[in-house]
Amino acid sequence: MTTATMDLKQHIRGIPDFPKPGILFYDISTLMRDADAWQVAMGRMTRAVAPWAPDMLAAIESRGFLTAAPLASRLGCGLVMLRKPGKLPGATVSHEYDLEYGSDTLHIQADAIRPGQRVVVMDDLLATGGTLAASVALLRKVGANVVGAATLIEIRALGGRDRLDIPVESLVSYDD
Template sequence: MNFKDYIRVIPDFPKPGIRFKDITTLLKNGPAYQAAIEAMKQQVAELEIDVIAGPEARGFVIGAPLALALGVGFVPIRKSGKLPGETVEADYDLEYGKDKLAVHKDAIAPGQKVLIADDLLATGGTIETTVKLIQKLGGEVVGAAFLIELSYLQGRSKLGSVPVRSLVTF
């Protein structure tokens, strides 16, 4: 299956010159969505994974079904102030400022092997911050899996030795 056929490209969104990769067209197609999750499962099958972590919000729609497919748990990585329990946080840069990501302190046990899953790897800032949060808790990041990678933005370079798997590359 050519997954690019299910991803709509919207020119000039959210600003002129950007060609936004819209995954909602893939998500609304049950067989395509299921096939994408299955293909991502195959890409990470050789990794030893205890739990999947996914950053808000589209990391939830990729990470949670991938966790179910692999038979492991899912840990949501949220924006600051969104989780009810005790958290650890890390700052990350936005285009026009800073924000924070958070995870429950008890979400990942020391030594747990964690796969990060998200819809898109672009500049790598969100995923780099997610790696830092997991490491603060003592988790070991064994890989990162993405539905889409925008290779021209070189987000991989921020992930160091973390193995990266991408289903579709633009």
């Protein structure tokens, strides 16, 4: 198998009933521990994101950190973290958002983005789109020009892409 034909789905493990019954969890640790598959994934992600010419990648806690860090290095751009409350030092700006089962809050350091910087949001998975949409709103609140979002996996049946008003790239999609 060549890198051009590698099926990344073969390197992502599905774990039923995690973290609760009825959920099929897509585990990227199996992708990451296969050096060849991880390099292919990062190469494809680089090709997907590079045309947006980001100044900065914004990584969503915590699995977004895993894809954004190597990608920022490959693209030669900066990286900022979007985190849960109490995880970032210094002054922060927050955005609270609703989830299917409650609410959550994301924070970014107040000085992390210069107004107008081109930013791409990164996470491991796009499902319902709530966290990605909240991330876009938070980034815009601090003056970012959010030019796209990228994920390793997308669960298309959940319609998360429809909640976003930016282009989205996903390397692997599932219809269930």
